[in-house]
Amino acid sequence: MTLCAPAMPVSPSGHRFDAGRHWAASLELVFARRDGATRMVQARHQGPLRVQRPFYPEGSNEACHVYVLHPPGGLVSGDALTISAHVERGAHALLTTPAANKLYKADSQGVAWTQHTRLSVDDGASLEWLPQETIAFDGSKGEQRTTIDLHGSARCLGWELMALGRPASDLPYVSGRIEQRFRLTLDGKPLWLERQPLDPLHPRFKGRWGQGGATVQATLWVVGIADAPAAVEALREALPDNPRWAVTVRHGVLLLRYLGNSRNEAWALCEQAWHVLRPLWIERDAHTPRIWLT
Template identity: 85%
Template sequence: MNQCVTALPSSLSGHRFDRERHWAAALTLTFAQRHGATRMMRARHHGPLRVQRPFYPEGRGEACHVYLLHPPGGLVSGDALTIQAHVESGAHALLTTPAANKLYKADSQGVAWTQHTQLSVEDGGALEWLPQETLAFDGSRGEQRTSIDLHGSARCLGWEVMALGRPASELPYVSGRIEQHFRLTLDGKPLWLERQPLDPLHPRFTGRWGQGGATVQATLWAVGIADAAGALEALREALPDTPRWAVTVRHGVLLLRYLGNSRNEAWAICEQAWHLLRPRWIERAAHTPRIWLT
Protein backbone atom coordinates (compact mmCIF):
# COMPACT_ATOMS: atom_id res chain seq x y z
CA MET A 1 0.00 0.00 0.00
CA ASN A 2 1.55 3.29 -1.08
CA GLN A 3 1.17 5.30 2.08
CA CYS A 4 3.42 6.99 4.59
CA VAL A 5 2.57 6.94 8.30
CA THR A 6 4.77 9.17 10.40
CA ALA A 7 4.75 10.07 14.09
CA LEU A 8 5.79 13.60 14.92
CA PRO A 9 8.06 14.21 17.91
CA SER A 10 6.33 14.55 21.27
CA SER A 11 5.79 17.98 22.80
CA LEU A 12 6.76 18.99 26.32
CA SER A 13 3.99 21.58 26.49
CA GLY A 14 1.37 19.16 27.81
CA HIS A 15 2.99 18.56 31.19
CA ARG A 16 1.43 21.47 33.07
CA PHE A 17 -1.75 21.94 35.02
CA ASP A 18 -2.01 25.72 35.39
CA ARG A 19 -3.75 28.25 33.14
CA GLU A 20 -1.14 27.61 30.44
CA ARG A 21 -1.82 23.90 30.15
CA HIS A 22 -1.75 22.74 26.52
CA TRP A 23 -2.17 19.18 25.31
CA ALA A 24 -1.74 19.18 21.55
CA ALA A 25 -2.66 16.49 19.03
CA ALA A 26 -2.58 16.70 15.25
CA LEU A 27 -3.39 14.53 12.27
CA THR A 28 -2.57 15.28 8.62
CA LEU A 29 -3.98 13.10 5.83
CA THR A 30 -3.48 13.20 2.07
CA PHE A 31 -5.48 11.14 -0.44
CA ALA A 32 -4.54 10.66 -4.08
CA GLN A 33 -5.63 8.63 -7.08
CA ARG A 34 -3.10 5.90 -7.86
CA HIS A 35 -3.56 2.96 -10.24
CA GLY A 36 -7.32 3.34 -10.40
CA ALA A 37 -7.93 3.65 -6.66
CA THR A 38 -7.86 6.32 -3.97
CA ARG A 39 -4.88 5.77 -1.69
CA MET A 40 -4.06 7.33 1.65
CA MET A 41 -0.63 8.62 0.69
CA ARG A 42 0.19 10.43 3.91
CA ALA A 43 -0.85 10.07 7.53
CA ARG A 44 1.21 12.13 9.95
CA HIS A 45 0.18 12.19 13.59
CA HIS A 46 1.23 13.83 16.81
CA GLY A 47 -0.34 13.01 20.15
CA PRO A 48 -3.49 10.89 20.56
CA LEU A 49 -4.90 11.10 17.03
CA ARG A 50 -4.68 8.11 14.71
CA VAL A 51 -6.40 6.43 11.78
CA GLN A 52 -7.30 2.83 11.15
CA ARG A 53 -6.19 1.26 7.89
CA PRO A 54 -8.24 2.38 4.87
CA PHE A 55 -11.32 0.37 3.94
CA TYR A 56 -12.86 -0.10 0.50
CA PRO A 57 -16.35 -1.45 1.23
CA GLU A 58 -17.67 -0.05 -2.07
CA GLY A 59 -14.93 -1.62 -4.18
CA ARG A 60 -11.27 -0.80 -4.81
CA GLY A 61 -12.07 1.87 -7.38
CA GLU A 62 -14.55 3.66 -5.13
CA ALA A 63 -14.35 5.81 -2.00
CA CYS A 64 -11.56 5.24 0.50
CA HIS A 65 -13.20 4.95 3.95
CA VAL A 66 -11.04 6.06 6.89
CA TYR A 67 -11.91 6.11 10.59
CA LEU A 68 -10.40 8.90 12.70
CA LEU A 69 -9.43 7.71 16.17
CA HIS A 70 -9.04 9.85 19.29
CA PRO A 71 -8.42 7.32 22.09
CA PRO A 72 -9.21 9.74 24.98
CA GLY A 73 -12.73 9.96 23.57
CA GLY A 74 -13.21 13.64 24.29
CA LEU A 75 -11.70 17.06 24.94
CA VAL A 76 -10.76 18.47 28.33
CA SER A 77 -9.26 21.79 29.37
CA GLY A 78 -6.07 22.55 27.45
CA ASP A 79 -6.64 20.01 24.67
CA ALA A 80 -5.82 21.34 21.20
CA LEU A 81 -6.81 19.07 18.32
CA THR A 82 -5.95 19.85 14.69
CA ILE A 83 -7.21 17.64 11.86
CA GLN A 84 -6.14 18.29 8.28
CA ALA A 85 -7.30 16.31 5.27
CA HIS A 86 -6.35 17.00 1.65
CA VAL A 87 -7.93 15.22 -1.33
CA GLU A 88 -6.14 15.44 -4.66
CA SER A 89 -7.75 15.50 -8.10
CA GLY A 90 -9.60 12.30 -8.97
CA ALA A 91 -9.51 10.93 -5.42
CA HIS A 92 -12.54 10.28 -3.19
CA ALA A 93 -12.31 9.92 0.59
CA LEU A 94 -14.96 9.32 3.26
CA LEU A 95 -13.91 10.24 6.80
CA THR A 96 -15.87 9.31 9.90
CA THR A 97 -15.37 8.47 13.59
CA PRO A 98 -16.09 5.32 15.62
CA ALA A 99 -18.01 7.10 18.39
CA ALA A 100 -19.38 10.39 19.60
CA ASN A 101 -16.93 13.15 20.51
CA LYS A 102 -17.32 14.46 24.07
CA LEU A 103 -16.60 17.99 25.25
CA TYR A 104 -16.03 17.77 29.00
CA LYS A 105 -16.55 20.39 31.71
CA ALA A 106 -13.74 22.93 32.02
CA ASP A 107 -11.36 22.66 34.96
CA SER A 108 -11.47 24.91 38.01
CA GLN A 109 -9.43 27.55 36.15
CA GLY A 110 -11.78 27.61 33.16
CA VAL A 111 -9.09 26.65 30.63
CA ALA A 112 -10.63 26.16 27.20
CA TRP A 113 -10.03 23.45 24.59
CA THR A 114 -9.74 23.95 20.82
CA GLN A 115 -10.63 21.77 17.85
CA HIS A 116 -9.64 22.91 14.37
CA THR A 117 -10.61 20.96 11.25
CA GLN A 118 -9.09 21.95 7.91
CA LEU A 119 -10.38 20.20 4.79
CA SER A 120 -9.23 20.87 1.24
CA VAL A 121 -10.25 19.27 -2.06
CA GLU A 122 -8.60 19.81 -5.44
CA ASP A 123 -10.39 20.14 -8.76
CA GLY A 124 -12.04 16.80 -9.57
CA GLY A 125 -11.74 15.40 -6.03
CA ALA A 126 -14.51 14.44 -3.62
CA LEU A 127 -14.66 14.38 0.18
CA GLU A 128 -17.29 13.17 2.63
CA TRP A 129 -16.88 14.43 6.19
CA LEU A 130 -19.28 12.39 8.35
CA PRO A 131 -18.21 12.36 12.01
CA GLN A 132 -20.51 10.96 14.63
CA GLU A 133 -22.19 13.47 16.90
CA THR A 134 -20.52 15.77 19.44
CA LEU A 135 -21.79 15.79 23.04
CA ALA A 136 -21.11 18.95 25.05
CA PHE A 137 -21.21 18.52 28.82
CA ASP A 138 -22.33 21.31 31.12
CA GLY A 139 -19.51 23.75 31.78
CA SER A 140 -17.56 22.93 28.63
CA ARG A 141 -15.52 25.84 27.25
CA GLY A 142 -13.83 25.81 23.88
CA GLU A 143 -13.63 26.75 20.23
CA GLN A 144 -14.47 24.71 17.14
CA ARG A 145 -13.26 25.88 13.73
CA THR A 146 -14.09 24.09 10.49
CA SER A 147 -12.46 25.34 7.30
CA ILE A 148 -13.24 23.81 3.88
CA ASP A 149 -11.25 24.96 0.84
CA LEU A 150 -12.52 23.71 -2.54
CA HIS A 151 -11.01 24.23 -5.97
CA GLY A 152 -12.56 24.04 -9.43
CA SER A 153 -15.09 21.20 -9.66
CA ALA A 154 -14.25 19.80 -6.21
CA ARG A 155 -17.14 18.22 -4.34
CA CYS A 156 -17.72 18.05 -0.61
CA LEU A 157 -20.56 16.72 1.53
CA GLY A 158 -20.50 16.73 5.30
CA TRP A 159 -22.28 17.34 8.55
CA GLU A 160 -21.85 18.42 12.15
CA VAL A 161 -24.29 17.25 14.85
CA MET A 162 -24.09 18.85 18.31
CA ALA A 163 -26.00 17.83 21.47
CA LEU A 164 -25.82 20.09 24.52
CA GLY A 165 -25.93 18.65 28.03
CA ARG A 166 -27.03 15.19 29.16
CA PRO A 167 -30.83 15.32 29.42
CA ALA A 168 -31.11 11.62 30.28
CA SER A 169 -29.00 12.27 33.40
CA GLU A 170 -30.87 15.51 34.14
CA LEU A 171 -27.66 17.48 33.57
CA PRO A 172 -28.57 20.29 31.13
CA TYR A 173 -26.08 22.65 29.52
CA VAL A 174 -26.46 25.70 31.79
CA SER A 175 -22.90 27.04 31.95
CA GLY A 176 -19.84 27.27 29.73
CA ARG A 177 -19.33 28.64 26.23
CA ILE A 178 -18.58 27.02 22.89
CA GLU A 179 -17.60 29.18 19.95
CA GLN A 180 -18.21 27.66 16.51
CA HIS A 181 -16.79 28.94 13.23
CA PHE A 182 -17.48 27.55 9.74
CA ARG A 183 -15.75 28.72 6.58
CA LEU A 184 -16.29 27.23 3.11
CA THR A 185 -14.55 28.70 0.06
CA LEU A 186 -14.32 27.88 -3.64
CA ASP A 187 -11.14 29.02 -5.37
CA GLY A 188 -10.53 31.36 -2.47
CA LYS A 189 -13.95 33.01 -2.64
CA PRO A 190 -16.24 32.54 0.39
CA LEU A 191 -19.46 30.60 -0.17
CA TRP A 192 -20.51 30.13 3.45
CA LEU A 193 -19.17 31.94 6.50
CA GLU A 194 -20.69 31.49 9.94
CA ARG A 195 -19.92 32.18 13.57
CA GLN A 196 -22.09 30.90 16.39
CA PRO A 197 -21.57 31.24 20.15
CA LEU A 198 -23.29 28.64 22.34
CA ASP A 199 -23.58 30.45 25.65
CA PRO A 200 -26.44 29.58 28.06
CA LEU A 201 -26.17 33.04 29.65
CA HIS A 202 -26.72 34.89 26.36
CA PRO A 203 -30.30 35.86 25.37
CA ARG A 204 -29.76 34.18 22.01
CA PHE A 205 -29.56 30.80 23.72
CA THR A 206 -33.19 30.82 24.87
CA GLY A 207 -34.63 33.49 22.56
CA ARG A 208 -37.01 32.42 19.82
CA TRP A 209 -34.85 34.40 17.39
CA GLY A 210 -31.83 32.22 18.26
CA GLN A 211 -31.34 28.80 19.81
CA GLY A 212 -34.83 28.90 21.30
CA GLY A 213 -33.83 26.61 24.15
CA ALA A 214 -33.10 23.71 21.78
CA THR A 215 -30.48 21.25 23.00
CA VAL A 216 -29.58 19.62 19.67
CA GLN A 217 -28.52 21.20 16.40
CA ALA A 218 -27.16 19.86 13.14
CA THR A 219 -25.93 21.23 9.83
CA LEU A 220 -25.46 19.22 6.64
CA TRP A 221 -23.79 20.80 3.60
CA ALA A 222 -23.22 19.64 0.05
CA VAL A 223 -21.27 21.26 -2.79
CA GLY A 224 -21.19 19.81 -6.29
CA ILE A 225 -24.77 18.62 -6.83
CA ALA A 226 -25.63 19.26 -10.48
CA ASP A 227 -29.33 19.78 -9.82
CA ALA A 228 -29.32 21.38 -6.39
CA ALA A 229 -32.87 22.70 -6.77
CA GLY A 230 -34.13 19.22 -7.60
CA ALA A 231 -32.26 17.77 -4.64
CA LEU A 232 -33.81 20.38 -2.38
CA GLU A 233 -37.33 19.43 -3.47
CA ALA A 234 -36.55 15.72 -3.09
CA LEU A 235 -35.43 16.30 0.49
CA ARG A 236 -38.59 18.25 1.29
CA GLU A 237 -40.71 15.40 -0.03
CA ALA A 238 -38.79 12.53 1.59
CA LEU A 239 -37.76 13.74 5.04
CA PRO A 240 -40.12 13.79 8.06
CA ASP A 241 -42.70 16.56 8.01
CA THR A 242 -41.56 18.51 11.06
CA PRO A 243 -40.67 22.18 11.64
CA ARG A 244 -37.44 21.12 13.33
CA TRP A 245 -35.48 21.06 10.07
CA ALA A 246 -35.22 23.19 6.94
CA VAL A 247 -33.15 23.16 3.76
CA THR A 248 -32.00 25.80 1.31
CA VAL A 249 -29.46 26.41 -1.48
CA ARG A 250 -27.24 29.50 -1.50
CA HIS A 251 -24.27 30.18 -3.80
CA GLY A 252 -24.24 26.54 -4.91
CA VAL A 253 -24.16 25.21 -1.33
CA LEU A 254 -27.04 23.03 -0.17
CA LEU A 255 -27.56 23.56 3.57
CA LEU A 256 -29.85 21.46 5.76
CA ARG A 257 -30.41 22.59 9.35
CA TYR A 258 -31.91 20.82 12.35
CA LEU A 259 -32.83 22.48 15.63
CA GLY A 260 -34.61 20.43 18.27
CA ASN A 261 -34.10 18.23 21.31
CA SER A 262 -33.36 14.74 19.98
CA ARG A 263 -29.90 13.75 18.83
CA ASN A 264 -31.34 10.49 17.47
CA GLU A 265 -33.77 12.45 15.32
CA ALA A 266 -31.05 14.85 14.16
CA TRP A 267 -28.74 11.98 13.22
CA ALA A 268 -31.53 10.09 11.46
CA ILE A 269 -32.47 13.13 9.37
CA CYS A 270 -28.84 13.77 8.36
CA GLU A 271 -28.25 10.12 7.49
CA GLN A 272 -31.48 9.91 5.48
CA ALA A 273 -30.55 13.11 3.64
CA TRP A 274 -27.11 11.66 2.86
CA HIS A 275 -28.67 8.50 1.42
CA LEU A 276 -30.92 10.62 -0.76
CA LEU A 277 -28.26 13.12 -1.87
CA ARG A 278 -25.30 10.85 -2.60
CA PRO A 279 -26.66 9.39 -5.87
CA ARG A 280 -27.32 12.95 -7.08
CA TRP A 281 -23.93 14.11 -5.85
CA ILE A 282 -21.57 11.41 -7.19
CA GLU A 283 -23.95 8.92 -8.86
CA ARG A 284 -23.23 6.34 -6.15
CA ALA A 285 -25.60 4.95 -3.55
CA ALA A 286 -24.71 5.70 0.06
CA HIS A 287 -22.75 2.92 1.74
CA THR A 288 -23.14 3.07 5.51
CA PRO A 289 -19.78 2.74 7.31
CA ARG A 290 -19.87 -0.46 9.31
CA ILE A 291 -18.44 1.32 12.36
CA TRP A 292 -21.82 3.07 12.76
CA LEU A 293 -23.47 -0.31 13.24
CA THR A 294 -21.26 -1.53 16.11
Protein backbone atom coordinates (compact mmCIF):
# COMPACT_ATOMS: atom_id res chain seq x y z
CA MET A 1 0.00 0.00 0.00
CA THR A 2 1.30 3.44 -0.92
CA LEU A 3 0.80 6.24 1.54
CA CYS A 4 0.25 9.65 0.04
CA ALA A 5 1.71 12.71 1.67
CA PRO A 6 -0.91 15.04 3.12
CA ALA A 7 -1.91 17.87 0.87
CA MET A 8 -0.23 21.19 1.52
CA PRO A 9 -2.56 23.87 2.90
CA VAL A 10 -3.09 26.11 -0.11
CA SER A 11 -5.71 28.83 -0.47
CA PRO A 12 -7.83 29.26 -3.63
CA SER A 13 -5.52 32.12 -4.60
CA GLY A 14 -2.53 29.79 -4.56
CA HIS A 15 -0.96 31.04 -1.32
CA ARG A 16 0.63 28.43 0.93
CA PHE A 17 0.26 28.46 4.70
CA ASP A 18 2.79 25.79 5.64
CA ALA A 19 6.52 26.12 6.30
CA GLY A 20 7.10 26.71 2.58
CA ARG A 21 5.06 29.89 2.31
CA HIS A 22 6.73 32.69 0.37
CA TRP A 23 5.12 36.00 -0.56
CA ALA A 24 7.50 38.15 -2.57
CA ALA A 25 7.31 41.86 -3.27
CA SER A 26 9.87 44.08 -4.96
CA LEU A 27 10.45 47.68 -5.96
CA GLU A 28 13.14 48.89 -8.38
CA LEU A 29 13.82 52.61 -8.66
CA VAL A 30 16.24 54.45 -10.92
CA PHE A 31 17.03 58.17 -10.71
CA ALA A 32 18.81 60.12 -13.44
CA ARG A 33 19.72 63.71 -14.26
CA ARG A 34 17.48 65.01 -17.04
CA ASP A 35 17.26 68.63 -18.24
CA GLY A 36 19.08 69.90 -15.17
CA ALA A 37 16.92 68.04 -12.63
CA THR A 38 16.80 64.65 -10.96
CA ARG A 39 13.98 62.50 -12.36
CA MET A 40 12.67 59.13 -11.30
CA VAL A 41 13.07 57.38 -14.65
CA GLN A 42 12.09 53.89 -13.53
CA ALA A 43 9.70 52.52 -10.90
CA ARG A 44 9.03 48.83 -11.37
CA HIS A 45 7.11 46.95 -8.71
CA GLN A 46 5.81 43.51 -7.90
CA GLY A 47 3.36 42.93 -5.09
CA PRO A 48 2.47 45.48 -2.41
CA LEU A 49 5.33 47.96 -2.81
CA ARG A 50 4.74 51.35 -4.42
CA VAL A 51 6.01 54.92 -4.54
CA GLN A 52 4.11 58.17 -4.55
CA ARG A 53 4.89 60.77 -7.17
CA PRO A 54 8.24 62.53 -6.69
CA PHE A 55 8.33 65.74 -4.68
CA TYR A 56 10.74 68.67 -5.01
CA PRO A 57 10.34 70.62 -1.75
CA GLU A 58 13.87 72.02 -2.02
CA GLY A 59 13.37 73.36 -5.54
CA SER A 60 12.91 71.81 -8.97
CA ASN A 61 16.65 71.41 -9.52
CA GLU A 62 17.39 69.98 -6.08
CA ALA A 63 16.91 66.56 -4.47
CA CYS A 64 14.08 64.34 -5.69
CA HIS A 65 12.08 63.22 -2.62
CA VAL A 66 10.25 59.89 -2.91
CA TYR A 67 8.08 58.05 -0.36
CA VAL A 68 8.32 54.25 -0.41
CA LEU A 69 4.95 52.71 0.45
CA HIS A 70 4.22 49.21 1.76
CA PRO A 71 0.41 49.22 2.23
CA PRO A 72 0.31 46.13 4.52
CA GLY A 73 2.36 48.15 7.00
CA GLY A 74 4.60 45.30 8.09
CA LEU A 75 6.12 41.90 7.45
CA VAL A 76 4.61 38.54 8.40
CA SER A 77 5.98 35.02 8.05
CA GLY A 78 6.95 34.23 4.47
CA ASP A 79 7.15 37.84 3.29
CA ALA A 80 10.19 38.59 1.13
CA LEU A 81 10.63 42.30 0.37
CA THR A 82 13.33 43.67 -1.91
CA ILE A 83 13.78 47.42 -2.38
CA SER A 84 16.38 48.57 -4.92
CA ALA A 85 17.39 52.14 -5.73
CA HIS A 86 20.01 53.21 -8.26
CA VAL A 87 21.14 56.82 -8.62
CA GLU A 88 22.95 57.75 -11.82
CA ARG A 89 25.73 60.31 -12.19
CA GLY A 90 24.76 63.85 -11.22
CA ALA A 91 21.42 62.87 -9.68
CA HIS A 92 20.34 63.30 -6.06
CA ALA A 93 17.52 61.30 -4.49
CA LEU A 94 16.07 61.24 -0.98
CA LEU A 95 13.99 58.19 -0.03
CA THR A 96 11.87 57.84 3.09
CA THR A 97 8.73 56.07 4.33
CA PRO A 98 5.39 57.41 5.59
CA ALA A 99 5.27 55.33 8.78
CA ALA A 100 7.07 52.78 10.92
CA ASN A 101 7.75 49.34 9.50
CA LYS A 102 6.42 46.50 11.68
CA LEU A 103 7.86 43.01 12.01
CA TYR A 104 5.07 40.77 13.25
CA LYS A 105 5.27 37.59 15.33
CA ALA A 106 6.14 34.44 13.39
CA ASP A 107 3.34 32.03 12.61
CA SER A 108 2.82 28.58 14.16
CA GLN A 109 5.33 27.13 11.66
CA GLY A 110 8.01 29.61 12.72
CA VAL A 111 8.48 30.79 9.14
CA ALA A 112 10.82 33.77 8.82
CA TRP A 113 10.48 36.92 6.72
CA THR A 114 13.26 38.65 4.76
CA GLN A 115 13.87 42.26 3.79
CA HIS A 116 16.68 43.30 1.47
CA THR A 117 17.51 46.94 0.70
CA ARG A 118 19.95 47.44 -2.18
CA LEU A 119 21.31 50.94 -2.80
CA SER A 120 23.62 51.77 -5.71
CA VAL A 121 25.11 55.21 -6.29
CA ASP A 122 27.19 56.20 -9.32
CA ASP A 123 30.20 58.49 -9.39
CA GLY A 124 29.07 62.08 -8.80
CA ALA A 125 25.62 61.11 -7.47
CA SER A 126 24.06 61.45 -4.02
CA LEU A 127 21.52 59.32 -2.14
CA GLU A 128 19.79 59.78 1.21
CA TRP A 129 18.07 56.71 2.68
CA LEU A 130 15.97 57.92 5.63
CA PRO A 131 13.23 55.40 6.51
CA GLN A 132 11.15 55.74 9.63
CA GLU A 133 11.82 53.25 12.39
CA THR A 134 11.26 49.49 12.39
CA ILE A 135 9.28 47.94 15.27
CA ALA A 136 9.89 44.25 15.99
CA PHE A 137 7.00 42.48 17.74
CA ASP A 138 7.77 39.74 20.23
CA GLY A 139 8.34 36.44 18.42
CA SER A 140 9.35 38.01 15.11
CA LYS A 141 11.85 36.02 13.05
CA GLY A 142 13.66 37.23 9.97
CA GLU A 143 16.67 38.80 8.29
CA GLN A 144 17.29 42.41 7.31
CA ARG A 145 20.03 43.05 4.76
CA THR A 146 21.25 46.44 3.61
CA THR A 147 23.67 46.46 0.66
CA ILE A 148 25.21 49.75 -0.47
CA ASP A 149 27.38 49.86 -3.60
CA LEU A 150 29.14 53.17 -4.21
CA HIS A 151 31.29 54.19 -7.16
CA GLY A 152 33.95 56.88 -7.51
CA SER A 153 32.92 60.06 -5.68
CA ALA A 154 29.42 58.79 -4.84
CA ARG A 155 27.88 60.18 -1.67
CA CYS A 156 25.46 58.38 0.59
CA LEU A 157 23.82 59.21 3.92
CA GLY A 158 21.36 56.92 5.64
CA TRP A 159 20.09 55.40 8.83
CA GLU A 160 18.33 52.39 10.30
CA LEU A 161 16.38 52.51 13.59
CA MET A 162 15.17 49.35 15.32
CA ALA A 163 12.79 49.22 18.30
CA LEU A 164 12.45 45.79 19.92
CA GLY A 165 9.09 44.94 21.44
CA ARG A 166 6.33 47.30 22.53
CA PRO A 167 7.22 48.44 26.03
CA ALA A 168 4.29 50.87 26.21
CA SER A 169 1.94 47.90 25.90
CA ASP A 170 4.05 45.81 28.30
CA LEU A 171 4.98 43.47 25.42
CA PRO A 172 8.79 43.19 25.43
CA TYR A 173 10.81 41.32 22.83
CA VAL A 174 11.53 38.07 24.69
CA SER A 175 11.41 35.50 21.88
CA GLY A 176 12.24 35.30 18.19
CA ARG A 177 15.42 36.14 16.28
CA ILE A 178 16.33 38.93 13.88
CA GLU A 179 19.59 39.08 11.99
CA GLN A 180 20.83 42.35 10.56
CA ARG A 181 23.51 42.51 7.88
CA PHE A 182 25.14 45.64 6.45
CA ARG A 183 27.53 45.71 3.51
CA LEU A 184 28.93 48.95 2.11
CA THR A 185 31.48 48.94 -0.71
CA LEU A 186 33.26 51.57 -2.77
CA ASP A 187 34.27 50.42 -6.26
CA GLY A 188 33.87 46.87 -5.03
CA LYS A 189 36.12 47.35 -2.00
CA PRO A 190 34.42 46.67 1.35
CA LEU A 191 34.37 49.68 3.69
CA TRP A 192 31.84 48.52 6.28
CA LEU A 193 30.71 44.95 6.86
CA GLU A 194 28.55 44.07 9.83
CA ARG A 195 26.42 41.19 11.04
CA GLN A 196 24.30 41.48 14.16
CA PRO A 197 21.98 38.79 15.54
CA LEU A 198 19.22 40.04 17.83
CA ASP A 199 18.31 37.02 19.92
CA PRO A 200 16.79 37.62 23.39
CA LEU A 201 17.91 34.15 24.51
CA HIS A 202 21.59 34.82 23.72
CA PRO A 203 23.82 36.16 26.55
CA ARG A 204 24.90 39.15 24.44
CA PHE A 205 21.32 40.41 24.35
CA LYS A 206 21.44 41.42 28.02
CA GLY A 207 25.18 41.38 28.62
CA ARG A 208 26.98 44.67 29.12
CA TRP A 209 29.42 43.58 26.42
CA GLY A 210 26.54 43.33 23.92
CA GLN A 211 23.02 44.71 23.71
CA GLY A 212 22.98 45.43 27.43
CA GLY A 213 19.21 45.00 27.61
CA ALA A 214 18.61 48.03 25.37
CA THR A 215 15.37 47.95 23.38
CA VAL A 216 16.17 50.62 20.78
CA GLN A 217 19.19 50.97 18.54
CA ALA A 218 20.10 53.14 15.59
CA THR A 219 22.93 53.48 13.11
CA LEU A 220 23.54 56.51 10.90
CA TRP A 221 26.18 56.41 8.18
CA VAL A 222 27.71 59.01 5.88
CA VAL A 223 30.11 58.55 2.96
CA GLY A 224 31.54 61.44 0.96
CA ILE A 225 31.87 64.11 3.61
CA ALA A 226 34.86 66.35 2.87
CA ASP A 227 36.16 66.88 6.42
CA ALA A 228 35.10 63.94 8.58
CA PRO A 229 36.98 65.03 11.76
CA ALA A 230 35.26 68.43 11.61
CA ALA A 231 31.91 66.70 11.16
CA VAL A 232 32.54 64.55 14.23
CA GLU A 233 33.34 67.63 16.30
CA ALA A 234 30.24 69.40 14.99
CA LEU A 235 28.10 66.46 16.09
CA ARG A 236 29.68 66.34 19.53
CA GLU A 237 29.01 70.03 20.01
CA ALA A 238 25.42 69.98 18.72
CA LEU A 239 23.96 66.71 20.01
CA PRO A 240 22.87 65.99 23.59
CA ASP A 241 25.69 64.99 25.91
CA ASN A 242 24.72 61.50 27.05
CA PRO A 243 26.35 58.04 27.00
CA ARG A 244 23.73 56.47 24.73
CA TRP A 245 25.35 57.55 21.48
CA ALA A 246 28.82 57.68 19.97
CA VAL A 247 30.38 58.63 16.64
CA THR A 248 33.48 57.49 14.80
CA VAL A 249 35.04 57.37 11.33
CA ARG A 250 36.37 54.17 9.82
CA HIS A 251 37.71 53.79 6.27
CA GLY A 252 36.01 57.01 5.22
CA VAL A 253 32.63 56.03 6.68
CA LEU A 254 31.23 58.21 9.45
CA LEU A 255 29.14 56.06 11.80
CA LEU A 256 26.88 57.35 14.55
CA ARG A 257 25.40 54.76 16.93
CA TYR A 258 22.59 54.91 19.47
CA LEU A 259 21.80 52.25 22.05
CA GLY A 260 19.05 52.96 24.56
CA ASN A 261 15.37 52.53 25.31
CA SER A 262 13.59 55.43 23.64
CA ARG A 263 12.39 55.49 20.04
CA ASN A 264 11.73 59.22 20.29
CA GLU A 265 15.23 59.90 21.59
CA ALA A 266 16.84 57.80 18.85
CA TRP A 267 14.78 59.45 16.11
CA ALA A 268 15.45 62.96 17.41
CA LEU A 269 19.17 62.19 17.62
CA CYS A 270 19.34 60.95 14.02
CA GLU A 271 17.25 63.80 12.66
CA GLN A 272 19.33 66.39 14.50
CA ALA A 273 22.54 64.74 13.27
CA TRP A 274 21.19 64.89 9.71
CA HIS A 275 20.55 68.63 10.09
CA VAL A 276 24.14 69.09 11.30
CA LEU A 277 25.77 66.88 8.68
CA ARG A 278 23.90 67.75 5.48
CA PRO A 279 25.44 71.23 5.00
CA LEU A 280 28.89 69.71 5.55
CA TRP A 281 28.10 66.81 3.24
CA ILE A 282 26.47 68.45 0.20
CA GLU A 283 26.35 72.15 1.14
CA ARG A 284 22.58 72.03 1.45
CA ASP A 285 20.47 72.52 4.56
CA ALA A 286 18.31 69.58 5.60
CA HIS A 287 14.72 69.89 4.42
CA THR A 288 12.40 67.80 6.58
CA PRO A 289 10.06 65.62 4.48
CA ARG A 290 6.47 66.71 5.01
CA ILE A 291 5.37 63.13 5.63
CA TRP A 292 7.30 63.10 8.92
CA LEU A 293 5.09 65.88 10.23
CA THR A 294 1.73 64.21 9.57
